[in-house]
Amino acid sequence: MLTDTSKYRKSRQRERILEILRGTKSHPTADTIYLEMKDEFPDLSLGNVYRNLNILVETNMVKRLDFGSTFNRYDGNCETHSHFICEKCGSVSDLEINENFNPEDFIKNSKGKSVKSFTLEFFGICENCR
Amino acid sequence: MLTDTSKYRKSRQRERILEILRGTKSHPTADTIYLEMKDEFPDLSLGNVYRNLNILVETNMVKRLDFGSTFNRYDGNCETHSHFICEKCGSVSDLEINENFNPEDFIKNSKGKSVKSFTLEFFGICENCR
DNA sequence: TTAATAATAAGAATGATTATTATTATTAAA
DNA sequence: TTTAATAATAATAATCATTCTTATTATTAA
Numbered sequence: 001m002l003t004d005t006s007k008y009r010k011s012r013q014r015e016r017i018l019e020i021l022r023g024t025k026s027h028p029t030a031d032t033i034y035l036e037m038k039d040e041f042p043d044l045s046l047g048n049v050y051r052n053l054n055i056l057v058e059t060n061m062v063k064r065l066d067f068g069s070t071f072n073r074y075d076g077n078c079e080t081h082s083h084f085i086c087e088k089c090g091s092v093s094d095l096e097i098n099e100n101f102n103p104e105d106f107i108k109n110s111k112g113k114s115v116k117s118f119t120l121e122f123f124g125i126c127e128n129c130r
Numbered sequence: 131m132l133t134d135t136s137k138y139r140k141s142r143q144r145e146r147i148l149e150i151l152r153g154t155k156s157h158p159t160a161d162t163i164y165l166e167m168k169d170e171f172p173d174l175s176l177g178n179v180y181r182n183l184n185i186l187v188e189t190n191m192v193k194r195l196d197f198g199s200t201f202n203r204y205d206g207n208c209e210t211h212s213h214f215i216c217e218k219c220g221s222v223s224d225l226e227i228n229e230n231f232n233p234e235d236f237i238k239n240s241k242g243k244s245v246k247s248f249t250l251e252f253f254g255i256c257e258n259c260r
Numbered sequence: 261t262t263a264a265t266a267a268t269a270a271g272a273a274t275g276a277t278t279a280t281t282a283t284t285a286t287t288a289a290a
Numbered sequence: 291t292t293t294a295a296t297a298a299t300a301a302t303a304a305t306c307a308t309t310c311t312t313a314t315t316a317t318t319a320a
Contacts, residue, residue: 009286009297030277045300050277052298068196070308071276084243096238103250108226112257113214120233121249127242139266139317160308175269180308182267200277201307 008059013041014052021062021076027083027092029071065092067121082119086126095122136189143171144182151192151206157213157222159201195222197251212249216256225252 008014020033028036034049053074056062065073067085073092082095103118104110138144150163158166164179183204186192195203197215203222212225233248234240 007297011285011298013299043300045302047278047301048299054278064198066196066198068194068202070274072198082237084240084245087246093243095240098236098238101236103252106228106231107212107252108228110214110225110252112260113223113252114255114260115214115252116217116254118250118252122233122237122240122243122245123248124246125244130242130244137266141267141316143268173269175271176307177270177309178268184309200305 008055011052013037013044013048014055016040017049017052018056018061018076021056021074024076025094027065027073027075029073031071033074067092067123082121084122084124084126086129087123088125088129091126091128093126138185138189141182143167143174143178144185146170147179147182148186148191148206151186151204154206155224157195157203157205159203161201163204197222197253212251214252214254214256216259217253218255218259221256221258223256 016037017033020028020036026032030049030053031046033053034044034046037044037049053062053064057064057074060078061076063075063078065075065083067073067083069090077094080097082097084093084095085091086093097120103120104115146167147163150158150166156162160179160183161176163183164174164176167174167179183192183194187194187204190208191206193205193208195205195213197203197213199220207224210227212227214223214225215221216223227250233250234245
């Protein structure tokens with residue numbers, strides 16, 4: 001999963017974390033992932049989940065999401081996309097961004113700055129909470 | 131500064147915090163504000179800065195910014211605007227958004243969701259760090 | 261001017277995350 | 291394969307921004 005030039009050996013735990021993140025759209029927290037893996041890896045530690053999540057983020061396999069709460073969420077979808085955060089239940093869902101959308105087109109004073117990435121996040125009330 | 135119907139009394143400390151935030155574009159942290167006020171309010175506590183910042187955010191006088199670092203920043207500018215975060219020096223600068231820009235126009239699957247607000251943030255390298 | 265109550269300072273508590281350390285697993289060379 | 295080198299792990303301590311608690315002080319309104 002990581003390239004040959006990676007400074008990291010492969011680990012079953014890290015591969016499982018990536019598998020979980022790629023298999024869900026729920027944007028789980030470190031603790032949720034930890035609990036989900038406990039059965040298969042009885043002596044897994046939460047610290048190791050964090051450590052491997054950091055490696056996955058560093059190697060661009062996974063994205064760390066931070067919407068202003070006290071904890072982070074993680075996303076196995078590295079395609080450019082947006083999120084909708086429900087202010088009532090806290091759920092996070094994916095929103096597709098039109099492929100031709102370039103947010104810099106709508107920004108006035110970005111001259112001199114070298115933009116590498118952007119985030120576009122929406123807040124409101126989701127279908128279930130209305 | 132707060133409306134008559136507010137449940138909060140006015141306080142000199144909170145008025146000063148608002149004044150500081152309205153007088154800068156540096157998006158300071160709670161601790162920076164605390165240090166800046168220490169001379170004028172020798173027995174100010176950091177906890178009280180946090181408490182008043184929370185009140186200011188709750189009453190929509192101020193915006194709390196969270197870009198994924200371990201601490202938050204605060205913004206006295208409540209107009210809709212965007213930020214550029216330098217990944218090297220950590221500085222945060224304002225970007226103006228075109229007034230006709232409606233981000234929902236570029237989102238595909240938001241049906242059923244009631245969008246209240248959005249954030250558009252850019253990451254990269256600033257003028258000074260290039 | 262006094263009673264009610266909000267704001268405060270000080271510092272303890274919280275909680276997500278990171279760091280440390282001793283142990284275990286994996287790799288690669290002999 | 292053995293074995294030496296080193297990375298990954300589990301356990302747990304440490305960190306650090308933020309929030310909470312409590313006793314005290316300031317402000318308000320009757």
